[in-house]
Amino acid sequence: MDFTLNEEQQMIKDSAHKFAQENIAAYAEEGQETGKWPYHIWNQMSELGYTAVIVPEEFGGGAMSYFDSILIMEEFARADDAFATSYQVHNIICDMFMQFGTDTQKKTYLPMLASGEKMGAFALTEANAGSDAGGVQTRAVRDGDEWVINGTKIFITNAGVDNSLGVVLMCVTGENEKGRKEISSILVPKGTPGFIIGNKFQKVGWNIMDTRELMFEDCRVPVENLIGDEGKGLAQALHGLNLGRIDFGAIGTGVCQAAVDYSLEYAQQRVQFGKPIASFQAVAFMLADMNVNTELSRLMTWKAVTLKDQGLPHDTEATMAKLVASENAVKNVDMGFQIHGGYGFMKEYPISRLYQNAKILTIGEGTTEVCKIVISRAMGCR
Numbered sequence: 120m121d122f123t124l125n126e127e128q129q130m131i132k133d134s135a136h137k138f139a140q141e142n143i144a145a146y147a148e149e150g151q152e153t154g155k156w157p158y159h160i161w162n163q164m165s166e167l168g169y170t171a172v173i174v175p176e177e178f179g180g181g182a183m184s185y186f187d188s189i190l191i192m193e194e195f196a197r198a199d200d201a202f203a204t205s206y207q208v209h210n211i212i213c214d215m216f217m218q219f220g221t222d223t224q225k226k227t228y229l230p231m232l233a234s235g236e237k238m239g240a241f242a243l244t245e246a247n248a249g250s251d252a253g254g255v256q257t258r259a260v261r262d263g264d265e266w267v268i269n270g271t272k273i274f275i276t277n278a279g280v281d282n283s284l285g286v287v288l289m290c291v292t293g294e295n296e297k298g299r300k301e302i303s304s305i306l307v308p309k310g311t312p313g314f315i316i317g318n319k320f321q322k323v324g325w326n327i328m329d330t331r332e333l334m335f336e337d338c339r340v341p342v343e344n345l346i347g348d349e350g351k352g353l354a355q356a357l358h359g360l361n362l363g364r365i366d367f368g369a370i371g372t373g374v375c376q377a378a379v380d381y382s383l384e385y386a387q388q389r390v391q392f393g394k395p396i397a398s399f400q401a402v403a404f405m406l407a408d409m410n411v412n413t414e415l416s417r418l419m420t421w422k423a424v425t426l427k428d429q430g431l432p433h434d435t436e437a438t439m440a441k442l443v444a445s446e447n448a449v450k451n452v453d454m455g456f457q458i459h460g461g462y463g464f465m466k467e468y469p470i471s472r473l474y475q476n477a478k479i480l481t482i483g484e485g486t487t488e489v490c491k492i493v494i495s496r497a498m499g500c501r
């Protein structure tokens with residue numbers, strides 16, 4: 120067991136840190152205020168290969184390990200978790216095509232995703248199907264060589280950006296012999312007639328993320344747009360969720376680290392009673408707790424992703440990493456806010472943005488309660 124990064128991994132982390140601080144962090148406050156997705160940063164990422172890290176070389180990707188990808192993810196989230204999470208959704212779609220796409224789908228879609236020309240989106244959630252993914256009601260009915268899709272999705276990330284590929288849609292395609300719904304993944308390209316993109320949701324945080332309602336009204340796509348086997352959509356979504364939970368482990372760790380960065384610097388500069396507040400034990404102990412929370416989140420994420428790279432079972436570890444990192448992000452940001460005093464409530468201090476953004480990490484990619492269900496079931500609690 121080796122907990123040190125090798126030279127190449129350190130270089131990946133350092134380069135991602137530099138890029139993220141100079142570009143993503145520099146735009147984060149403006150983006151939170153205006154809600155505008157930063158296409159200029161996406162284009163720079165495309166030139167540097169960040170839009171393609173896990174994609175195989177034959178499709179124009181960087182063929183990096185998942186471990187390398189989460190080193191980047193942590194640094195991007197340390198700069199801005201709203202940006203990192205939009206990027207993470209794109210990576211999940213690359214991975215879905217890599218794992219389940221036909222040869223034609225891989226050749227058609229992976230190069231345009233890898234180059235960043237197109238951005239990926241994934242639509243599972245509906246008004247009455249959030250944690251209960253099996254409750255999906257959007258339906259695709261086969262009509263000759265086409266699927267005819269009707270239904271509505273909510274809270275969908277990236278589908279509304281200018282360079283969206285379209286959406287990988289989870290929808291009911293039939294019922295099995297026990298009467299249970301069969302759910303499949305179907306790609307609905309942007310611009311398909313009957314695919315209506317709603318207005319952006321007004322959110323409490325993560326403002327630069329493009330999050331919308333999507334409507335499908337007699338929307339027709341070719342049968343070849345089915346991804347993988349018919350009826351296997353939920354299994355594919357769970358596969359995506361496992362990678363997503365590792366990503367959220369890295370994103371939560373990045374937020375934990377950012378809270379430490381901003382709060383330590385502030386506590387060393389802010390003087391009260393003639394001393395930097397970092398010298399008061401109450402403040403120093405909060406910083407110590409925040410540092411421990413960050414390291415704990417990072418190590419659990421590294422363990423989960425190492426198991427994934429080794430092809431070993433990692434569902435529970437991914438869920439544990441997501442649970443711990445997201446809860447620690449909320450705790451660290453809360454303590455960081457406390458250390459900033461009244462200044463933390465002012466928009467010019469980045470801890471205020473972290474405060475607006477952190478909470479949603481305990482909801483996306485499986486709520487805290489759903490994570491605990493997964494972990495306790497793996498222990499045998501039924």
Ligand SMILES: Cc1cc2nc3c(=O)[nH]c(=O)nc-3n(C[C@H](O)[C@H](O)[C@H](O)COP(=O)(O)OP(=O)(O)OC[C@H]3O[C@@H](n4cnc5c(N)ncnc54)[C@H](O)[C@@H]3O)c2cc1C
Binds near residue numbers: 208243328479486
């Ligand atoms: C900004 C943003 C971006 C998003 N992007 C996407 C996206 O790109 N694609 C997509 O498909 N979805 C997306 N989502 C949706 C997100 O994945 C869901 O919000 C999440 O899965 C939770 O579902 P819900 O909001 O319906 O909450 P619910 O499932 O209604 O949960 C409400 C509460 O009930 C609890 N609960 C539910 N079931 C149980 C149970 N069995 N036992 C105990 N407690 C339970 C939950 O833990 C939670 O506390 C996004 C959401 C947001 C806010």
